[in-house]
Amino acid sequence: MSRPRLLAVILPLVCGCDPLHTGFDEREPAVMYRATHAATDPDVPSELAIMTWNIKYGGGRIRFFWECLGDRANMTIAEVESNLAGIAAKVNREQPDLVLLQEVDVEAKRTAYVDEVQYLLDHTHLTYGAYASQWRADYVPSDGVGRMDSGNAILSRWPLVDAERLALPLIGNEDALTRYFYLKRNILRARVARTDPPLWIVATHTEAFSDDGTKRKHIDRLAAEMQARAAAGGLVIGGGDLNEIPPNAPRRNDFPDDCTSGRYAGDKYLGEEDWLDGLFASFNPAASLDQLGSDPERWYTFSGDELTGWTRTLDYLFTTGTWQPGSALVHQGEDQGGSSTILLSDHAPLTATLELQP
Amino acid sequence: MTGCALLVVAMGIAPEVPHARSASAQTLAPGQGEIGLLAPLRYGLSDGIEISTHPLLMLVAPNGALKRQWVTQGALRLATRHAVLYPSGLYSVLARDGTGGILPHETLVPHILALTNEVLVGYHPDSRLSLTGKVGATLAVRLGEENVASIDLPWAYTRQAPHRRGWGLVAGADLALRLHARVDASASVDVFVLGARRGRYGVEHRGTLAWQATEALRLVLGYAAFYQQYPYGTELNLGGSKWPVPFGDVQWRF
Numbered sequence: 001m002s003r004p005r006l007l008a009v010i011l012p013l014v015c016g017c018d019p020l021h022t023g024f025d026e027r028e029p030a031v032m033y034r035a036t037h038a039a040t041d042p043d044v045p046s047e048l049a050i051m052t053w054n055i056k057y058g059g060g061r062i063r064f065f066w067e068c069l070g071d072r073a074n075m076t077i078a079e080v081e082s083n084l085a086g087i088a089a090k091v092n093r094e095q096p097d098l099v100l101l102q103e104v105d106v107e108a109k110r111t112a113y114v115d116e117v118q119y120l121l122d123h124t125h126l127t128y129g130a131y132a133s134q135w136r137a138d139y140v141p142s143d144g145v146g147r148m149d150s151g152n153a154i155l156s157r158w159p160l161v162d163a164e165r166l167a168l169p170l171i172g173n174e175d176a177l178t179r180y181f182y183l184k185r186n187i188l189r190a191r192v193a194r195t196d197p198p199l200w201i202v203a204t205h206t207e208a209f210s211d212d213g214t215k216r217k218h219i220d221r222l223a224a225e226m227q228a229r230a231a232a233g234g235l236v237i238g239g240g241d242l243n244e245i246p247p248n249a250p251r252r253n254d255f256p257d258d259c260t261s262g263r264y265a266g267d268k269y270l271g272e273e274d275w276l277d278g279l280f281a282s283f284n285p286a287a288s289l290d291q292l293g294s295d296p297e298r299w300y301t302f303s304g305d306e307l308t309g310w311t312r313t314l315d316y317l318f319t320t321g322t323w324q325p326g327s328a329l330v331h332q333g334e335d336q337g338g339s340s341t342i343l344l345s346d347h348a349p350l351t352a353t354l355e356l357q358p
Numbered sequence: 359m360t361g362c363a364l365l366v367v368a369m370g371i372a373p374e375v376p377h378a379r380s381a382s383a384q385t386l387a388p389g390q391g392e393i394g395l396l397a398p399l400r401y402g403l404s405d406g407i408e409i410s411t412h413p414l415l416m417l418v419a420p421n422g423a424l425k426r427q428w429v430t431q432g433a434l435r436l437a438t439r440h441a442v443l444y445p446s447g448l449y450s451v452l453a454r455d456g457t458g459g460i461l462p463h464e465t466l467v468p469h470i471l472a473l474t475n476e477v478l479v480g481y482h483p484d485s486r487l488s489l490t491g492k493v494g495a496t497l498a499v500r501l502g503e504e505n506v507a508s509i510d511l512p513w514a515y516t517r518q519a520p521h522r523r524g525w526g527l528v529a530g531a532d533l534a535l536r537l538h539a540r541v542d543a544s545a546s547v548d549v550f551v552l553g554a555r556r557g558r559y560g561v562e563h564r565g566t567l568a569w570q571a572t573e574a575l576r577l578v579l580g581y582a583a584f585y586q587q588y589p590y591g592t593e594l595n596l597g598g599s600k601w602p603v604p605f606g607d608v609q610w611r612f
Binding site for chain 1: 590
């Protein structure tokens with residue numbers, strides 16, 4: 001038995017089932033938040049502005065050790081709050097009613113233990129939040145990571161109810177020790193109170209680094225959960241960072257921002273051409289396949305290198321309802337979105353307007 | 359390297375024999391020595407003077423201590439303990455890529471010289487009881503570029519804080535009892551005050567049972583509990599667990 005496997009067997013036996021609290025139940029309640037500022041909930045309008053954004057835990061364009069030419073591990077409070085201030089400013093500028101966030105830290109050494117969900121609620125017009133961790137450990141004894149709690153969040157103008165964390169499958173070919181300490185992806189599901197019809201948000205951040213089909217399982221589970229919520233009645237919005245490019249993307253490997261000196265090799269999406277077909281077939285995408293195919297660069301949401309620019313689409317919004325025609329937008333910069341976002345994260349925010357009533 | 363870090367933690371936790379314990383105001387008799395797998399090497403240099411060191415740690419963190427007994431008045435004892443530690447090498451070892459990287463690999467470790475001085479007041483009415491109170495301070499001088507992050511773990515955090523902030527205070531009490539001819543028990547509590555903006559104090563409690571198996575060999579079992587304020591908040595033990603950390607040691611007298 002290899003040493004990692006041996007440690008992964010001995011550690012739980014000696015210290016308890018999950019000594020460093022890295023595990024999750026299959027289903028468990030989400031962690032709920034509320035802004036510290038008092039607010040009167042507004043009336044629910046006939047249209048809702050929706051945003052999804054992977055905020056790279058407020059890391060901006062700091063080069064971390066897992067990135068190309070990166071060597072940073074931890075940020076100072078000043079760095080975190082400065083970056084979050086930029087993210088909050090963008091959210092305040094766009095005034096979304098609901099925000100799906102990925103890579104949000106709530107108690108992590110790398111972000112000076114700043115609770116980023118609370119920060120964003122306290123510095124934006126949004127009042128309510130739900131959080132589901134996807135990487136949690138009392139201590140990660142690797143790369144100076146230390147304490148970690150990072151995951152997905154939903155921010156809302158109105159109370160969120162029935163919020164749950166649904167576990168997604170783990171990567172199948174990781175060694176036991178890595179699996180114990182590393183990411184455990186999830187679907188964060190919540191219902192927005194006071195909407196009529198009931199409105200469900202199904203948010204996720206699928207696996208990025210698997211080579212055994214785990215990412216496809218995550219995408220399929222997203223679709224299944226959205227269908228289940230729709231079958232139970234009500235309107236459903238689903239999406240987030242799916243770590244997958246559109247079926248008709250012009251390029252599937254050799255991206256201009258690929259880097260060979262980072263911890264992870266350049267991304268390849270070969271053999272994944274039909275992985276998003278189920279979502280596009282079953283739900284209404286904010287950006288249609290025609291739009292993604294006719295002008296793909298306009299929909300790029302990811303940039304591994306701010307000097308190279310946006311290079312691919314990884315973020316999506318789908319609904320069982322109807323998007324306002326022409327409302328979808330990837331906020332890539334001043335010419336498209338009104339303000340620069342490329343330094344705020346390695347992802348750009350995607351927004352679209354949902355029609356609540358026909 | 360993870361094993362090295364765990365070894366360091368274990369060395370700090372492991373106790374010594376009652377009556378001539380490192381935690382007491384008494385010293386080993388001249389020519390008498392003790393060492394454990396985890397406990398430090400201690401030697402009675404002369405009447406009322408004891409020196410000690412952690413031999414294994416010397417490889418990465420040169421260290422030494424001297425305890426001097428100043429007053430013996432009936433059952434009362436007054437002693438001081440003076441320790442010096444150069445931990446820079448240890449922090450450099452802990453700063454690495456991948457598994458075992460307790461600190462980020464890009465950590466800039468300065469030269470650190472930490473001096474700890476303690477006053478120990480003991481009450482030793484007979485061979486069965488030892489009660490010691492202490493107050494102490496650690497001052498650390500740092501030279502060179504630095505960005506050493508805190509190690510937010512029980513035991514490690516309180517020992518490291520003075521190295522990062524320049525100072526730390528400790529006050530504590532130690533009780534040792536002879537339960538049987540060959541069985542001793544002890545309990546101690548230490549309160550740390552740290553020179554940190556966030557994570558300013560810690561309380562540690564240890565309990566042990568020691569069995570003098572032979573004249574020279576002693577086996578020790580114990581536990582350590584921690585209540586610590588970290589930069590992210592206050593926590594009991596590790597992860598809020600109600601279970602203290604168990605430990606054991608094998609010690610020799612010579």
